[in-house]
Amino acid sequence: MNPMIRTIWVLCFALAMGYLEAAVVVYLRALYYPEGFSFPLKEMSQTLAVTELYREVATLVMIFTMGVLAAEHWLHRFAWFLVVFSTWDIAYYVFLKLLLNWPASWFTTDILFLLPSIWTGPVIAPVINSLTMLLLAFVILYVGHEQKHMLKLPAFAWMLLVAGTVFVLVAYMKDFLLYAQQYRHNHPETDLDSGAMLMKLSASFIPRNFDWALFFSGVLMHLPAIAFIVIRKMKKRLLKTEVHP
Numbered sequence: 001m002n003p004m005i006r007t008i009w010v011l012c013f014a015l016a017m018g019y020l021e022a023a024v025v026v027y028l029r030a031l032y033y034p035e036g037f038s039f040p041l042k043e044m045s046q047t048l049a050v051t052e053l054y055r056e057v058a059t060l061v062m063i064f065t066m067g068v069l070a071a072e073h074w075l076h077r078f079a080w081f082l083v084v085f086s087t088w089d090i091a092y093y094v095f096l097k098l099l100l101n102w103p104a105s106w107f108t109t110d111i112l113f114l115l116p117s118i119w120t121g122p123v124i125a126p127v128i129n130s131l132t133m134l135l136l137a138f139v140i141l142y143v144g145h146e147q148k149h150m151l152k153l154p155a156f157a158w159m160l161l162v163a164g165t166v167f168v169l170v171a172y173m174k175d176f177l178l179y180a181q182q183y184r185h186n187h188p189e190t191d192l193d194s195g196a197m198l199m200k201l202s203a204s205f206i207p208r209n210f211d212w213a214l215f216f217s218g219v220l221m222h223l224p225a226i227a228f229i230v231i232r233k234m235k236k237r238l239l240k241t242e243v244h245p
Contacts, residue, residue, distance in 0.1 A: 003141075007083075010070055014084045017062065018091025024055070025092075026099050037102065041111065043203035053114055063088065075152055079140040086130035086137070093123060109207050112172060117180075119172035120207040125215060129168060132222050136161075139229050154232060157225045164221030171215035175207045 032042040044052070067081030096102050103110065106124035113119040140153075153161075183201060 006070060010066060010080060010083055011087055013066055014087035015091045017059070017084070017088045019095050021059070021088065021092045022095035022099055025096060029100065039109070039206045041203050041205070043199060046199065049199055056114055075140060079137040082133040082137040086133040089126055089130045093127065109210070117173045118176040118202055118205065119169075120175055121172050121210050121215070125172070125210070128219060132219060132226075136222070136226050136229075139226055139233075153229060157229050160221045160225035160228070164218040164225070167214055167218030167221065169218075171211045171218065174211050174214065175209060176202075176205055179205050 029037050032044070063081055063084045066084045067077045067079075070080035071077045093103070102108070103123045106127075107122040109120055110123050110126075111118060111120055112126055180201060
């Protein structure tokens with residue numbers, strides 16, 4: 001398939017997913033937050049909570065599947081996964097703004113994910129990550145002499161990308177994990193491993209401090225990794241040009 005046509009179809013899929021995700025949130029907020037979304041979260045029945053968790057798993061499976069279908073090599077599949085994930089995430093907030101006029105600002109706190117723990121952070125944070133993912137995907141797929149030559153990333157780049165991702169994920173989950181730790185300290189008799197208790201804990205959690213230093217430490221690992229990949233690809237291109245003028 002022509003690369004441009006492939007890109008258009010993948011983006012159409014990601015945009016449609018973004019609208020579908022926003023529509024689900026519109027329904028949930030109409031049921032649980034008719035006065036407007038705010039923390040703490042309203043407690044759901046166990047059936048609805050489990051359904052929501054599996055819906056998030058299904059979303060990741062859909063994104064992964066599109067990445068696999070879009071390319072033959074695993075690095076390119078990873079890049080298309082990033083394209084779908086980041087486009088879906090940005091589109092989700094665009095459609096929420098159009099449908100609910102929410103979020104009020106880039107720094108409005110949102111619940112971002114539920115697995116393996118609650119992720120929270122200002123809306124601008126996942127948007128920054130999504131833009132970084134799009135940049136990385138573009139570098140893998142299109143920057144350099146020929147796309148087919150980019151079949152693996154240098155180990156150093158992988159180290160930076162993985163370490164940066166860990167930092168970002170910890171920044172998202174840190175607030176809730178600290179809250180759970182404090183709750184366990186104050187109520188040592190409570191079994192936090194039970195599903196019912198975790199739901200109750202989630203319904204009393206109010207995000208307080210997003211760790212910007214930790215978050216940007218992760219982002220600032222991603223950007224040098226991307227720059228390193230670009231420089232390495234350009235050097236290879238120059239060497240080929242010198243060998244075959």
